[in-house]
Amino acid sequence: MKVLIIGNGGREHAIAWKLNQSPLVSKIYCCPGNAGTAQIGENIRVDCNVIEDIADFVEQNKVELTIVGAEAYLAQGAVDYFQMRGLNVYGPTQAAAGLESSKSWAKEFMFKYHIPTAHSQTFSHPEAAKDYIRQTGVPIVIKADGLAAGKGVVVAFELETALKAIDDCMVAQIYGEAGTTVIVEEYLEGEEVSLLAFSDGYLAVPMLPVQDHKRIGDGDTGPNTGGMGTYAPTTAFTAAIKEKVVNEILIPTIQGMKNEGTPFVGTLFIGLMLTSDGPKVVEYNVRFGDPETQVVLPLLESDLAQIFIDCVSGKLNPDSIKWKMGKTAVCVVAASGGYPGKYQTGEPIDGLEEIRNSLVFHAGTKFNFNGDIVTAGGRVLNVVHLGNNIGAAIDGAYRDLALLSFEGMYYRKDIGRRELLRSGV
Numbered sequence: 001m002k003v004l005i006i007g008n009g010g011r012e013h014a015i016a017w018k019l020n021q022s023p024l025v026s027k028i029y030c031c032p033g034n035a036g037t038a039q040i041g042e043n044i045r046v047d048c049n050v051i052e053d054i055a056d057f058v059e060q061n062k063v064e065l066t067i068v069g070a071e072a073y074l075a076q077g078a079v080d081y082f083q084m085r086g087l088n089v090y091g092p093t094q095a096a097a098g099l100e101s102s103k104s105w106a107k108e109f110m111f112k113y114h115i116p117t118a119h120s121q122t123f124s125h126p127e128a129a130k131d132y133i134r135q136t137g138v139p140i141v142i143k144a145d146g147l148a149a150g151k152g153v154v155v156a157f158e159l160e161t162a163l164k165a166i167d168d169c170m171v172a173q174i175y176g177e178a179g180t181t182v183i184v185e186e187y188l189e190g191e192e193v194s195l196l197a198f199s200d201g202y203l204a205v206p207m208l209p210v211q212d213h214k215r216i217g218d219g220d221t222g223p224n225t226g227g228m229g230t231y232a233p234t235t236a237f238t239a240a241i242k243e244k245v246v247n248e249i250l251i252p253t254i255q256g257m258k259n260e261g262t263p264f265v266g267t268l269f270i271g272l273m274l275t276s277d278g279p280k281v282v283e284y285n286v287r288f289g290d291p292e293t294q295v296v297l298p299l300l301e302s303d304l305a306q307i308f309i310d311c312v313s314g315k316l317n318p319d320s321i322k323w324k325m326g327k328t329a330v331c332v333v334a335a336s337g338g339y340p341g342k343y344q345t346g347e348p349i350d351g352l353e354e355i356r357n358s359l360v361f362h363a364g365t366k367f368n369f370n371g372d373i374v375t376a377g378g379r380v381l382n383v384v385h386l387g388n389n390i391g392a393a394i395d396g397a398y399r400d401l402a403l404l405s406f407e408g409m410y411y412r413k414d415i416g417r418r419e420l421l422r423s424g425v
């Protein structure tokens with residue numbers, strides 16, 4: 001079977017790498033892909049912003065399954081369009097993608113189905129939002145309603161920060177349309193866990209629990225990023241917590257979506273806060289996480305292509321999904337200096353061929369005119385190491401990361417440290 005993956009991040013490289021191990025897969029295309037996916041499959045020469053052109057390619061080249069990696073395509077209805085043309089596609093429809101593309105809709109959904117989440121109010125007038133914030137006080141969380149490339153959330157510990165966030169979002173409109181409506185939300189305290197699940201619309205099977213490191217700086221300081229590193233599984237997510245999350249969050253979400261007439265097919269990503277009052281939903285995403293995928297898929301024992309086929313055909317079999325037990329994976333992201341602000345691109349990357357004991361998933365990379373691999377984005381490379389415990393996985397990832405270099409390369413030094421402190425090895 002020929003497959004096509006839409007997207008160009010480390011997540012898409014990890015999906016391509018895993019699908020490449022499947023005996024069911026004969027050829028992998030990526031659109032637009034990166035220098036990493038080009039070494040596994042073929043990055044196609046199609047304008048990947050034009051979904052009609054991708055569908056034309058899929059038809060002409062008899063691609064049997066398309067996987068949509070990035071949320072923007074899902075929110076625009078890429079899956080609906082492929083389905084309309086009779087093409088097999090893994091991912092939620094535009095309506096089901098509303099769980100991520102409209103935080104206010106997601107909040108109403110959770111309220112309706114009694115899914116635990118932070119208390120919140122939705123506002124479309126800045127003065128009303130500010131009055132509410134003054135009454136409630138800090139800490140408080142302000143979120144743009146729509147998609148803002150992971151940047152639309154401000155966790156405010158000072159009243160001025162909260163009020164400024166409202167002005168930035170609703171008056172200056174720094175996120176454009178996405179911020180004309182805001183959600184003002186109760187601040188939740190606890191360990192954050194990313195739980196991804198495969199779903200065929202009827203049932204969902206959770207993957208291994210992951211902890212992301214969202215802030216740019218060591219010790220969780222500085223601005224939010226797309227994610228600077230991950231590890232899985234996390235022992236913060238105990239068997240008791242898992243049971244609660246499955247029964248109180250995952251199953252009600254999948255059943256609720258079915259009940260709404262918008263069944264969720266694809267990867268559901270639940271951002272959780274493990275509070276003293278039980279696990280609560282911080283956000284839903286409707287696709288694989290990045291860099292969560294880079295640690296989850298190397299721990300998956302089963303055939304990913306078969307799982308995708310089963311989800312798309314509504315026949316997901318929970319017993320068919322197996323994990324590598326006793327292994328821990330750590331992913332450290334190497335980013336361009338200046339990210340998540342301004343950064344240089346086009347810097348040559350050295351040392352890739354020296355890495356033998358870790359996986360390297362590319363994100364912002366490309367081949368330049370000389371055929372050299374150069375930087376092409378904020379997050380550039382993901383070094384992933386599997387170890388028998390968290391300590392071994394951390395050491396292995398950092399040992400191999402030290403072999404890589406490009407001008408301005410930046411990475412966090414403390415990925416996995418919380419887990420190391422918790423588990424002691």
Ligand code: AMP
Pocket residue numbers: 118141150151152153155185186187188189192214224271282283
């Ligand atoms: P989101 O884009 O919704 O994932 O939010 C970005 C980050 O902001 C999350 O990963 C959390 O670390 C933080 N955050 C979001 N909502 C809350 C909340 N209600 N309480 C505390 N932190 C939050």
Ligand code: GLY
Pocket residue numbers: 150212226227285288289290291292
């Ligand atoms: N790492 C968080 C995300 O993919 O949204």
